[in-house]
Amino acid sequence: MSTPRAPTLVVVSGMSGSGKSGALHTLEDLGYYCVDNLPAELLPEFVQRMHGSEGAPEKMAVAIDARSLGDLAEVPGILSQVGAIGVDPRLLFLEARSDAILRRYADTRRRHPLSHLGLSLADAIALERQALRPLRQIADILIDTSELNVHQMRRCILAEFGLDSAGLSLLFESFAYRHGVPVDADFVFDARVLPNPHWDARLRPLSGRDEAVRDYLDAQPEVAAYVAQVQAFLDTWLPKLSTDTRSYVTVAFGCSGGRHRSVYLAERLARHCRDAGWREVATHHRELD
Template identity: 50%
Template sequence: MRLVIISGLSGSGKSVALSTLEDTGFYCIDNLPVDLLEAFGRHITAIAGGNRAEERYAVGVDARNRPVDLARFPAILEALRRSGIHCEILFLDAEPETLLKRFSETRRRHPLSHLEASLEEAIRRERELLEPILERADLTIDTTRTTVHQLRDLVRERVVREPFALSLMFESFGYKHGLPPDADFVFDARCLPNPHWHPELRAYTGRDPAVRDYLEAQTQVREYYEQLEAFLSAWIPRFQQENRSYLTVTVGCTGGQHRSVYLAERLYARFSAEREHVSLRHRELP
C-alpha cells in the first residue's frame, strides 16, 4: 500500500500535483487534517484486503492545520510507516518573490494572511509551520521556473510508479541562476572547456551536434564524464538498497546551456538504457 503526502507552500502547485495523481488512479483527499492521518491509515489498511500492494492514495496537507498538529507530524509519519504503509512525502516549493507575484496575479487570499500580517509575513510564517514536513520530504520540487504543464509532467515521471522503485532524475542547471533545492548530488562542470567562448557555438546548447562534437573532443570532458559515470554506477544501487524513493543528480555550469546539458544528456542515456523510472530535465532551457 502506498500513501503520497503532498505538502508545500501556498501557490507552489499542490493542487496541480494532487489532481495529476488523481488523474493517474490515486485516491486523493485534499487538506486532510494532520491529526486524522493515523485514522485514515487505519481505515485504508482495513479496507485493502488482498489488493493491499496495489492500493494508491494521496493526501494534501498544508499550513491550515493547527501548529500543534503540524509539530506532531514526524511522530504520526513514523506510526504510519510502522503500520506497513509505504509513505512518501512530496513537498512543493518556490521562491518568495515568485509566490508574491502569483498571489498578486490571481488576486487569491493567502490562507494565513489577515489584517495584521502582510503577504510576505504570511509566506514566511507558512514556511516555518511546514518545516517538520519539509525536513522529512522524500522529494522536493521547486516550481519557481516551472509551468503548470511541466509540473504535471514531473509528477507523472517521478511519482507515478510502483512502490519501492527508485525514481532517478538527471538535471542540468546554471550556477548564475542558483542551485536546485531538490538536488541530492551536485556536480560542478565549470572547470571544463566552455563552448560559450566560441562564437560559432554560443547560440547552440549541449543537445546540438556541434556542441557535442566539440565537448567530446576535449580530454578533460571525457575524463570528467567517465569518473562521474563510475561514481554513480557504484553508488546509485546503494541508495536503492536503502529503500530510497527518489534520487536527483544535478550537473551545473555557468549558464546551464552547454556543458551541464551535455553531461546530463549522456548520463540519462547511459542509465535509462538499463533502468526504469529515469527522467531528464534541463532547468535553464525552454
C-alpha cells in the same frame, strides 16, 4: 508468496499558496485518483466507497486543508479509521514562509480562502497556520516550498511518490554556475574545464540537446576522457547508494551558461545509466526548462 500491497491514500494538506494544487496535479499525473477539498469527516466514507467498488484505484489522493469543514484536530483519528479499512494513509504537508505566501498572493491577485472572515491577508495566513498545526505535527512528508518554483516542487513530489519498488531514482541536472549551484545536488561536476561550443558562432544559438553540439563535443579528446571518468565514478558508487532509506540521487553538471556542455553531459550520462539498467532516470535543464 508476497503479500499484496494495501491501496495507498495520500492526504495533501498545507498552507494556501504553498503549492497544494500543483502537488495534487502531479499525483494525478502519477496515476492517483484525486479529489480536491474533501471535508475531513467524509474521508472514511469516501475511502470505504472507493475501496469496495469494482475496479477500485490502488492509489488515491485527497486534499484536506483549512477550507475543509469540521475540526482538523480530529484528522489523526480519521486517518486511523482509514487504516482500519485496509488502506495505507500518508500525509503530505506543504508549507512556506509567510513572506513567500504574501508575495505569491500579490503576484496572482487571488483571494485567500479565509479572507471572507474580514481579515487582512497577513492575519488570514497566521490564522490558517494555527488551524493547520495538528496536521503539520503528524505529517509523514513535510516540504517547505518557500524557495521552490513550480518545477522544483514537482520534482520533490515525483521523488517521493514517483518511484516503484525498484529503488533509486536518478536525476541528471544541468545548470549555470553564475546562477548558483542547485541546493539539492548530491554530486556536482564542473564542466567549465572542457572546450566551450559557445565560442563557435554556428553552435552558440544551439544547446547540448542539438546534434551539432553533440558532434562537436563527441570529437573532443578531453570530453571523452571526462565522460569515461564520470561514468566509472557513477557505475561504482550509485549502486552503493541504492538502499531502502534513500529514494533519489541528483547528479548535477555545471558550466558557464548552462546551455551547452552541462546539458550535453547530463543527457549523455542519463542515457548511460538507462543503458546500464537503471529504471528511474530523468533529466532537468535548469537554464533551459
